[in-house]
Amino acid sequence: MQSFQKWNSHDLRPFLKKGPAFFYDLDYLKTHAAHMQSTSQHISHGDLKLWFAVKANPLSFIIDTLKENQFHFDVASLGELSQIMKVGVPGDRILVTGPGKSEEFLNLAFHHRVGTIVLESVEQWRKIIPLSKETGHYPSLLIRLQIQWEQGEKSILGGSDITPFGMEAGDAKIVLQELVGTKFSFLGFHVFQWGNILSATKLHSIWKQTFQFCINLQPQFQVLDVGGGLGIPYDPSVSSLDWESSIYPLQELKTKFKIPQIWMELGRYAVGECGIYATKIIERKQVYGKEILVLEGGINHLARPALIDQYFPVSVYDPHFHFDLTKPLKKYSLHGPLCTALDFLGDHELPATLAPGDILIFHQCGAYGFTESMPYFLAHPTPGEVILQNEKLKMVREQKLANEWLV
Ligand SMILES: Cc1ncc(COP(=O)(O)O)c(C=O)c1O
Structure with a gap:
């Protein structure tokens, strides 16, 4: 985690005049x-390719920074591709x-001659055949497999639940058969069902089962994503x-199962730590003895927080050392401005003298922040x-007041 103090050495206030903002440390x-x-x-001797999952943060400056650092890009919509x-x-x-x-998404992908398409169903495979004939472009193909896991765990991506991913x-075998004799090249498989895993041992165990599953289906292929x-x-x-402890097991599995290349599509781990979200306190009050800050x-x-009941770490912005952090902290419940109890950002210990303004x-808001939100509800900026x-x-997107977008 980046230091909580880092942002205190910068003047954030001018950027918060019209409302809250995300800040990204490029x-x-x-x-x-x-x-x-x-x-x-x-570690991989050049056989591990890193892709950035654009859905985590599609801001052009983030994409550009990763592009300059040799990342490749995974896109999941027409908007992300554009x-x-x-x-x-x-x-x-x-x-x-x-x-x-969508048709439009695939159309643009073929006209831009994208390198790889991940097939998520037999229907998707059949949909791309005419597009290839029309454009003369034959991208490499990965087949995305959904594995039924024994452990009954959930994740935001479905985990062991049945999902559309x-x-x-059986369907993968149909695609593999229909691919024979075509101009397409089958690269390998894509398997991904779990999110925000913090244990290298758990990742290793998931990947081991994944490698085994794919090898059982097709003994030889080039890439496992x-x-x-x-x-x-x-x-x-x-x-x-x-990072190193996570990569080593992948390298071991790659050698053991004789798979030439491993791909990873990183979102949260790539950009989550580079961003913060800053907001002013607008009210402090007590309700039945509970100290509440309304933001x-x-x-x-x-x-x-509303989607998965997990809260972001919080600190107070204190560029002039105004708060005495040697004094006991106070426990506050942090709430946003929406008229729903769902708008709760957790109970946090912060300086006792906090006040409106x-x-x-x-912290940790660089991934799944701005574009995963619901900014229009209640017409706040x-x-x-x-x-x-x-x-x-540098401000790259100003806050917009409701009168700038309500029709
Ligand atoms: C296909 C695909 N790849 C990569 C990612 C990025 O996942 P993460 O942010 O956990 O690295 C996602 C996230 O939903 C995804 O759907």
């Missing part, structure tokens, strides 16, 4: 991305995934997942987006 992201690339290339094309990502660095591939083994799922801690007392922004900008910083690059802050 200098940190650059170092983090370079470290991920160099370590994984070193966005990375705007940033200048060439087709051979793009992989198209997702259970909902990927196909069962294990998706994302690497976690970041949202509780400051939990330690971060060590200018809440789950309308950061939906994760003070700013709170939510939409959040701004600010980048920190070469130690300078």
Whole structure:
């Protein structure tokens, strides 16, 4: 986790005049991305390819930083594909995934000559045949498999539940048969059902079962794409997942099962730690003895707490050392401005003298923040987006007031 103090050395206030904002530290992201690339290339001898799952944060500046650090890009919608094309990502660095591939999305993907398509159903396979004939483009294909796991765990991606992601083994065999004699090349499999895992041992166990399942289905193939799922801690007392310890088991499995290349599509682990969300306190009150802080922004900008009951770590923005952190902290319940009890951002211990106008910083907000939110509910301002690059802050998206978007 990045230091809580980091943002105190920057003047955030001018960016929060119209409302809350996300801030992304691109200098940190650059170092983090370079470290991920160099370590994984070193450990895998160049056989581990890193893709960025654009859904985690499609901001052009984030994409550009990762593009400069040799990342490839996984897109799951027409919007994501258009966005990375705007940033200048060439087709051979793009992989198209997702259970909902519209005609328009596939059309653009074929015209941009994307390198790889992940097939999530027999129907998707049959849909791309005429597009290839029309464009003369034959992308490499991965088949996404859905495995039925014995442990009954859930995850935001479905875990062991049955979901629309990927196909069962029987359908994969149909696609493999129909592929024979065509101009398409079958690259391998894609399996990904778990999110935010913080244990290298657990990742190893999931990957081991995945490798075995795929090899049982088809003894030889070129690529296994294990998706994302690497976690970041949202509780400051939990330690971060060590990148090297996660990569080594993949390298071992790759050698054991004789699979030439492993791909990973990272979202949260790639960009989660580079971002914060900052919002002012608008009211402090006590209700039946409970100390409550009402904030200018809440789950309308950061939906994760409402979706999975997990809260972001919080600190107070304190550039002038105004708060005496040697005094006992106070327990507050943090609530956003929406008229629903769902707008709860957790119970947190913070300085006892907090007052309206003070700013709170939510950490680990670089992934699944701005675009995973529900900004229009109750017509509050939409959040701004600010980048920190070469130690300078720059607003790249201003907050919008309701009169700028309500019709
Ligand atoms: C196909 C696919 N790949 C990669 C990711 C990124 O996952 P994570 O953020 O856990 O790394 C997702 C997330 O939903 C996904 O659906």
